[in-house]
Amino acid sequence: MKLKIILDWMLRLIAALILMQTLYFKFTAHPESVALFIKLGIEPWGRIGTGVIELMAAILLLIPASAFVGAVLGIGLMAGAILSHLTILGVESAGDGGQLFILAVVVMICSAITIWNHKKHGQVIYEKLVNHK
DSSP states (O other): OHHHHHHHHHHHHHHHHHHHHHHHHHHTTOHHHHHHHHHHTOTTHHHHHHHHHHHHHHHHHHSGGGHHHHHHHHHHHHHHHHHHIIIIIOSSOTTOTTHHHHHHHHHHHHHHHHHHHTHHHHHHHHHHHHHOO
């Protein structure tokens, strides 16, 4: 049981740290981040908006009671990132050797496992939404 808790924390920490590290580049308007979002055609609002959602996801992932919601946000963000890399940016972006793509895949995997580990929270949220009239 203790191993499961440790692994859960590790996965959530990995996802949260990656999200926080990449949002730094978005919030500081790092030239590579700006260039990436220009290529996507959503600079500056896409960059800033994505950074805000990444910050929310990272914080929610670090709180056990909200980890499910943070992981759902993480999955959504990374689905968009991975799709952008596969369709517009390329797996390798600005000579990074595919690092951004790989980090997106890692966050997606960690988030997916977190959703599974916290599915009871998801069921509670679902029941509250369905029964709320």
